Each structure stands twice: as structure tokens, then as C-alpha cells.
Amino acid sequence: MPIATEQLEAIDATLATAAADQAAVSALRQVAPGLTAMRCDKADIQDETPFRTYENCDLFLIDARDHCVKITADPTVATGLVVAPKR
Template identity: 35%
Template sequence: MLEEALLDNLAAQAAQAPLDDARLAELRLAFPGLSLTLCSDNDVPPKLQPVRGGEGFSLYLVDAREHCASLTNDAQNASGVVLALHDDD
């Protein structure tokens, strides 16, 4: 389960600098034990709503309880977060 405060904190910290591989490594250090993945927002199904967002990015939740991980809107079953970068256009 991912707490609202953790998601708020992650979104705030993610917004402090441009998201790239180096910034992702910093966020992983700041949130040990939380699975964080960086991708393009174009890779996320359009029907899924982000749980948080910021300038140039959206946060989506990951449910890894089953054999294959999947995106979810259910924070009760979430174990990770995808940071999805928006296109510049």
C-alpha cells in the first residue's frame, strides 16, 4: 500500500529537477524500497488516470502482486510507481 503522503512527497521531489536516469537514481535513494520506473507517458494506456502529476510528468501506480506487474489506480495494492515523462509537443 502506498500512502497519500508518500505520493505527495515523491511528486514534490520529482518536480524539483528534470527527470532523467540520474534524477531517477537520486529518487531511488530518497525512497528506498519503493520500485520506481521512468518511461514516456505515451507508453501508458490512455484510459489510466495518473495519481499525481507535475510539470512535464505524471505518476502512475504499479501492482506487482501477480506474476506480471500491471498499472493500477488502487493505492491499496500498489507497490511501485511509474514516472511518465510528457512529450514536449
């Protein structure tokens, strides 16, 4: 199920000033039901390009349709969200 434009707007509003913490992950689960949402340390994802960047965190999209999970820049194939602190 692709991420709808309305969901992306809600995600942007949620993460605009949020910290990359459990509260942000919980909020993402509320605004994007059906998508996996998780937090990751920046060091674990440092070689990837964020889908979106905000004041305190970066957003990455994941594609878990196949057996391997991978980062994607395509919201039409994304199955989940990863939020990582900027620092």
C-alpha cells in the same frame, strides 16, 4: 506495503518540477525505498490515466503483486512508481 501519506508527500515534492529522467528515478528510490521506480516513455503508457500529474511529468503506480504488472490508482496496493514525460 502500501505507500504512506508521508511518502506521497515526498514523491510530490520530488516530482513537482522534475524532468522524467534518471535523476528523478534515483530521487524516487531515495524517498520511497522498497518501491520499484522506473521511467517510461509516454507513448508506452499513453492509454493509462496518471495517478498524479506534475509540471514536466506524470506519475503512474504499478501493482506487481500477481504475475502480471498492471497500472493501479490505489496506493495501498502499489508496488512501484513509473514516471513518464508529459511530451
